[in-house]
Amino acid sequence: MSGNPAPLPLSESELLPRSFYSRPAVKVARDLLGKIVVHGETAGRIVETEAYLGKDDLAAHSARGITPRTQVIFGPPGHAYVYFIYGMYECLNIVCEPENQPGCVLIRALEPVGGIDVMRRRRPAAKKTEALANGPGKLTLAMGITRALNGADLLKGPLRLYRPAAEPGIRIRTTPRIGISQCADWPLRFLIDGNRFVSKP
DNA sequence: CAATAGATCATCT
DNA sequence: GATGATCTATTGC
Numbered sequence: 001m002s003g004n005p006a007p008l009p010l011s012e013s014e015l016l017p018r019s020f021y022s023r024p025a026v027k028v029a030r031d032l033l034g035k036i037v038v039h040g041e042t043a044g045r046i047v048e049t050e051a052y053l054g055k056d057d058l059a060a061h062s063a064r065g066i067t068p069r070t071q072v073i074f075g076p077p078g079h080a081y082v083y084f085i086y087g088m089y090e091c092l093n094i095v096c097e098p099e100n101q102p103g104c105v106l107i108r109a110l111e112p113v114g115g116i117d118v119m120r121r122r123r124p125a126a127k128k129t130e131a132l133a134n135g136p137g138k139l140t141l142a143m144g145i146t147r148a149l150n151g152a153d154l155l156k157g158p159l160r161l162y163r164p165a166a167e168p169g170i171r172i173r174t175t176p177r178i179g180i181s182q183c184a185d186w187p188l189r190f191l192i193d194g195n196r197f198v199s200k201p
Numbered sequence: 202c203a204a205t206a207g208a209t210c211a212t213c214t
Numbered sequence: 215g216a217t218g219a220t221c222t223a224t225t226g227c
Contacts, residue, residue: 050219059219061212069212086220087209093219106219125222137220179219205225214216 012165018155021077021096025051025103028096030190032105034170036162037092041118042143044110044133045164048191048198050177052093054102058182062102072151073102080159082140082150089137092145094154094161108178108189109134111197112142119143135199 016035021028029051037044052060061083062073072081073095081093081104097103110133112119119132119142126132126142133139140146145159152159171193176185178200191198 052219061219064213067213083219084211086218087211089220091219108219135220177219181218203225203227206223208220208222210218212217 013162015155016078016161016163018076018078021094021154022098023077023096025053025096025105026188028094029105029188030172032094032107032161033172033190033192034164034167036113036164037107037110037143037159038114038162039143039145039149039159041115042112043114044139044143045113045197046107046109047111047195048107048109048134048189050106050108050190051188052104052106053188054097057186059177059180059184059186060102060104062104070102073104074100075151078154080145080149080152080154080157082145082147084147085137090140090146091136092140092149106136107139108136109191109197109199110139110142111195130196134197 029049032046032049035046062070066074076099077096079095081095082090084090092107093104095104112132123132123142133142149159154161173191173193174187175189177189
């Protein structure tokens with residue numbers, strides 16, 4: 001019974017409640033900035049997110065309805081959607097919106113705050129701490145997040161999200177999303193302005 | 202610095 | 215059979 005040691009001063013922190021996730025994806029994406037992701041020995045502060053919406057958002061995996069892959073996006077909020085991309089990488093999303101309504105948030109970059117030595121071992125290509133988790137594929141490698149966590153409940157499972165005890169004031173910048181061709185100009189990417197750990201400034 | 206090729210496979214047409 | 219919510223190494227200015 002020692003599966004998930006909390007590496008942080010998380011004692012004062014709160015686990016994000018289901019109601020946090022049961023809201024529009026755009027709001028959740030903005031509000032996730034500054035929150036803490038914990039998995040195993042590693043922890044990271046979310047510094048960059050992207051919102052993926054319901055049926056009008058053709059860039060979203062859920063745009064063409066429920067498939068084996070996309071069913072968790074239509075499920076209850078507060079679960080992980082982890083998918084495999086480019087034959088090589090995995091990306092972590094947070095399912096939001098009420099059940100049966102599609103919508104999720106892609107976590108694009110983390111500021112490492114715990115288990116940094118473990119992250120370095122998993123990411124030998126990263127020469128600087130800034131590069132450990134400054135991209136959707138990099139952060140899943142650094143934190144050991146795989147498709148095995150697809151559908152995991154963020155309130156009960158091995159992967160959890162916390163509101164830190166003290167949230168410093170941040171300035172949020174909004175830009176178009178990265179790496180998509182459809183709806184490419186929609187302003188649905190959010191990042192902490194001036195943070196060194198975002199994927200692209 | 203910027204641009205680009207190559208890796209590599211689940212998913213959906 | 216083509217595509218993709220990416221990353222790294224390499225090449226070229």
